[in-house]
Amino acid sequence: MSDVVFKNIYKIFGDKELKAMELLRKGKTKKKLLEDDKLVVGINNISLKIKNNEFFVIMGLSGSGKSTLIRHLNGLIKPTAGKVLVDKQDVTCLKGQELLNFRRHKVSMVFQKFGLLPHKNVLENVYYGLKIRGESKEECLKKANKWIEVVGLSGYEKSYPAELSGGMQQRVGLARALATETDILVMDEPFSALDPLIRAEMQNVTLDLKEKMKKTVIFVTHDLDEAIKLADRMAILKDGELIQVGTPSEIISNPADEYVKSFVGKDK
Amino acid sequence: MASFLLEKGYGCEVDVIPGTTTPLLTALGSGDIDILMEVWKDNFKDAWEKFEEQGKVIDAGVNFPDAIQGFYVPSYMIHGDVKRNIKPMAPDLKEVKDLIKYKNLFTDPEEPNKGRFLNCILGWSCESVNTKKFYAYGLDKHFTNFRPGTGAALAAAIASKYERGEPFLAYYWGPTWVLGKYDLTQVKEPAYDPQIWSELEKSERPNRATAYPVVKVYIGVNTQFAEKNPLVMDFLNSYQTSNQQISQALSYMQENEERTPKDAALNFLKKNENIWERWLDDEAVEKVELALQLQKSKKKKWKLDIGKPINNAVSWIVKNYGQSFKNASRPMLKLIIVMEQLFKFFPWWGVTLIFCLLSLLTGHRTLPLIIGVCLGGIKLLGMWSLAIQTLSLMIISTFIAAFLGFILGILNARFAQLRKLMLPFLDAMQTMPSFVYLIPALMLFGLGKVPAVFATVIYAIVPMIRLTDLGIRKVDPHVIEAAKSFGANYFQLLFGVRITLALPTIMAGINQTTMMALSMVVIASMIGARGLGEQVLLGIQKLDVGKGFTAGLAIVLLAISLDRLTQAFGRKLDGRGQL
Numbered sequence: 001m002s003d004v005v006f007k008n009i010y011k012i013f014g015d016k017e018l019k020a021m022e023l024l025r026k027g028k029t030k031k032k033l034l035e036d037d038k039l040v041v042g043i044n045n046i047s048l049k050i051k052n053n054e055f056f057v058i059m060g061l062s063g064s065g066k067s068t069l070i071r072h073l074n075g076l077i078k079p080t081a082g083k084v085l086v087d088k089q090d091v092t093c094l095k096g097q098e099l100l101n102f103r104r105h106k107v108s109m110v111f112q113k114f115g116l117l118p119h120k121n122v123l124e125n126v127y128y129g130l131k132i133r134g135e136s137k138e139e140c141l142k143k144a145n146k147w148i149e150v151v152g153l154s155g156y157e158k159s160y161p162a163e164l165s166g167g168m169q170q171r172v173g174l175a176r177a178l179a180t181e182t183d184i185l186v187m188d189e190p191f192s193a194l195d196p197l198i199r200a201e202m203q204n205v206t207l208d209l210k211e212k213m214k215k216t217v218i219f220v221t222h223d224l225d226e227a228i229k230l231a232d233r234m235a236i237l238k239d240g241e242l243i244q245v246g247t248p249s250e251i252i253s254n255p256a257d258e259y260v261k262s263f264v265g266k267d268k
Numbered sequence: 269m270a271s272f273l274l275e276k277g278y279g280c281e282v283d284v285i286p287g288t289t290t291p292l293l294t295a296l297g298s299g300d301i302d303i304l305m306e307v308w309k310d311n312f313k314d315a316w317e318k319f320e321e322q323g324k325v326i327d328a329g330v331n332f333p334d335a336i337q338g339f340y341v342p343s344y345m346i347h348g349d350v351k352r353n354i355k356p357m358a359p360d361l362k363e364v365k366d367l368i369k370y371k372n373l374f375t376d377p378e379e380p381n382k383g384r385f386l387n388c389i390l391g392w393s394c395e396s397v398n399t400k401k402f403y404a405y406g407l408d409k410h411f412t413n414f415r416p417g418t419g420a421a422l423a424a425a426i427a428s429k430y431e432r433g434e435p436f437l438a439y440y441w442g443p444t445w446v447l448g449k450y451d452l453t454q455v456k457e458p459a460y461d462p463q464i465w466s467e468l469e470k471s472e473r474p475n476r477a478t479a480y481p482v483v484k485v486y487i488g489v490n491t492q493f494a495e496k497n498p499l500v501m502d503f504l505n506s507y508q509t510s511n512q513q514i515s516q517a518l519s520y521m522q523e524n525e526e527r528t529p530k531d532a533a534l535n536f537l538k539k540n541e542n543i544w545e546r547w548l549d550d551e552a553v554e555k556v557e558l559a560l561q562l563q564k565s566k567k568k569k570w571k572l573d574i575g576k577p578i579n580n581a582v583s584w585i586v587k588n589y590g591q592s593f594k595n596a597s598r599p600m601l602k603l604i605i606v607m608e609q610l611f612k613f614f615p616w617w618g619v620t621l622i623f624c625l626l627s628l629l630t631g632h633r634t635l636p637l638i639i640g641v642c643l644g645g646i647k648l649l650g651m652w653s654l655a656i657q658t659l660s661l662m663i664i665s666t667f668i669a670a671f672l673g674f675i676l677g678i679l680n681a682r683f684a685q686l687r688k689l690m691l692p693f694l695d696a697m698q699t700m701p702s703f704v705y706l707i708p709a710l711m712l713f714g715l716g717k718v719p720a721v722f723a724t725v726i727y728a729i730v731p732m733i734r735l736t737d738l739g740i741r742k743v744d745p746h747v748i749e750a751a752k753s754f755g756a757n758y759f760q761l762l763f764g765v766r767i768t769l770a771l772p773t774i775m776a777g778i779n780q781t782t783m784m785a786l787s788m789v790v791i792a793s794m795i796g797a798r799g800l801g802e803q804v805l806l807g808i809q810k811l812d813v814g815k816g817f818t819a820g821l822a823i824v825l826l827a828i829s830l831d832r833l834t835q836a837f838g839r840k841l842d843g844r845g846q847l
Contacts, residue, residue, distance in 0.1 A: 115750025
């Protein structure tokens with residue numbers, strides 16, 4: 001139901017974003033910009049098209065701009081230039097209540113550091129998104145209980161986040177995002193903070209959900225195995241630039257450059 | 269004044285040495301100094317008479333014959349003041365017994381069925397004499413005995429009432445700048461009678477009283493110097509001023525901090541030639557006149573003078589908006605009084621029980637015991653009713669400071685620019701010696717509990733602002749981002765996430781604010797906030813260490829109870845957040 005299109009996204013951090021944009025377009029290099037103007041280029045002209053119901057993985061090392069890029073999708077970060085189109089609507093133009101409604105109904109997100117509310121128990125955390133968009137208490141409870149069961153947390157409804165293990169906390173984060181039943185789910189390195197065994201377990205949970213649900217999922221990771229295991233298609237970023245897009249098998253068999261090759265090669 | 273006349277009229281070389289009475293008197297006897305312009309014979313009878321008998325000193329007559337003390341009302345109360353459009357409020361007020369009839373004019377806002385008498389400074393001997401007098405005159409049932417903590421507080425209270433043209437009844441003495449600057453009328457007491465006076469001094473509950481004796485202040489001269497200098501002796505013998513003249517000269521100095529005693533003397537000499545002409549021989553008069561004409565006005569040294577504009581601003585506000593401030597303070601005063609009455613309504617163990625029950629809510633097991641012991645200790649020290657006064661003031665101040673500080677803290681956390689702007693003010697509020705704003709608070713709100721609350725709020729609000737700000741800013745950004753991503757709006761973020769997660773820090777702020785409010789309420793007793801602080805002050809000014817310590821201990825016990833209680837609540841919130 002929801003296509004996502006990133007169109008020529010630039011993101012420059014610093015006071016003089018727009019001036020830097022000019023310089024960058026005129027061909028000044030990133031390195032020069034950092035040395036001369038103390039400006040960091042986070043995203044350098046990235047365009048991507050993610051199809052409806054696709055499980056799309058964005059991969060790159062830390063500092064490659066992957067987390068920055070996906071935060072453009074729900075307006076947590078505004079681009080210096082470029083557009084983000086969701087169903088042909090430009091997210092970067094949304095303001096105030098429009099933006100709140102977009103976040104409440106269109107996109108939900110799972111975070112690397114979980115971002116759970118420490119003063120609320122599991123149940124309250126899971127229906128947080130429903131509550132702030134004004135759904136009734138019964139509705140909240142009904143949906144929350146359903147998703148708690150789906151992620152396998154039944155019996156922990158009254159526990160507080162600090163009482164749970166990391167894996168369980170991320171199940172709460174996942175249930176919270178799923179409970180809002182949005183078309184698009186963004187997962188920002190959701191399993192990076194977990195132990196390898198638990199990570200594998202969570203990946204299986206995710207795969208299971210992928211089968212059951214019709215959702216557009218954008219999944220960020222720095223782990224190639226994880227990317228290959230989960231992705232329909234994937235993109236590789238380096239230093240804020242898009243290097244290669246394709247299905248996992250395309251990328252493994254036909255790496256675009258040395259950088260990608262070093263990833264893939266190491267894996268073999 | 270005398271030194272100028274001696275220098276210019278008689279060509280003497282004069283050295284002026286200021287000092288306290290006993291050393292100066294001794295120096296006069298030994299001839300180290302020749303003339304002592306103020307000898308308070310009545311106050312130092314024994315020392316003076318001893319030197320006189322030994323032939324070391326003689327007096328050169330009276331300097332001023334009428335050093336006075338007594339009960340004063342502003343003259344405009346009796347005669348009105350056409351210029352300031354004040355009508356006579358008490359045209360028949362002459363003697364102390366008339367005061368009862370007019371007590372409603374002096375209404376004490378803290379006890380509205382009585383008038384307020386501004387007594388002498390807490391702990392001075394005049395304070396207890398006045399208290400006895402009020403008992404003897406039967407005025408104690410009609411007037412509250414209000415004891416200012418310092419001389420500055422009493423003078424400021426008189427000044428602010430006078431500027432506004434309000435009635436007041438105060439003890440004061442002269443010669444002083446207050447009597448020089450303001451037109452006050454003494455309320456007549458029965459004429460001084462030594463017999464009654466000595467009764468008054470001995471008895472705690474005298475049945476009659478008498479006016480303060482009018483004291484003559486003499487000029488003392490070293491005998492040898494007097495024999496050698498008959499011309500000077502003639503001058504000194506004719507030299508005579510009065511309480512009023514000295515007071516006016518003192519007030520001339522008070523009006524402008526740059527005016528020295530010499531300026532005041534010259535000002536007096538220029539304006540009162542007819543007075544000092546009589547003290548000198550004709551030749552000397554001519555010389556002095558010439559010298560006066562030659563006196564140049566002083567060159568002004570440039571300096572950054574913020575004192576004068578501040579004084580002007582304060583007195584302008586007092587004059588024009590004083591009444592509005594007073595009106596605004598009335599509900600506050602009512603709140604304080606209701607709070608006190610509420611506490612007094614319960615017996616001491618009732619209040620203690622309430623606090624213990626409150627502490628049970630924190631889930632802390634030993635806390636009720638600690639609080640019970642502390643509050644019981646205060647009762648045991650006999651400080652309960654005073655502690656209640658302090659506690660009521662403190663609770664109200666803390667409540668206001670916490671509320672305002674909370675809001676300002678939220679704003680500071682939101683607007684970095686505002687935080688930068690406020691930072692120096694917060695520093696100033698915490699470090700500026702509190703007396704500096706106690707006095708203006710007093711001039712705006714009058715003596716008593718309201719300015720105490722005002723000053724306490726200023727002092728105690730700072731940690732609340734800082735910790736609320738800090739608590740909100742240090743909330744885990746990941747949690748905030750997550751809440752944002754689900755579409756939380758500004759208020760859902762602020763109240764549902766930021767403030768909730770900052771609560772332990774905010775509780776620490778409340779704890780700090782409570783403690784600072786308690787310490788400030790003690791200091792505020794200097795402007796008449798009463799309570800435990802007044803006992804501490806009394807102990808200090810009377811050198812009664814035991815009394816000061818007892819009250820101090822009661823303050824410590826109160827502080828421990830409140831500190832543990834607020835901390836326990838903080839920990840409870842903390843526990844909920846972390847688990």
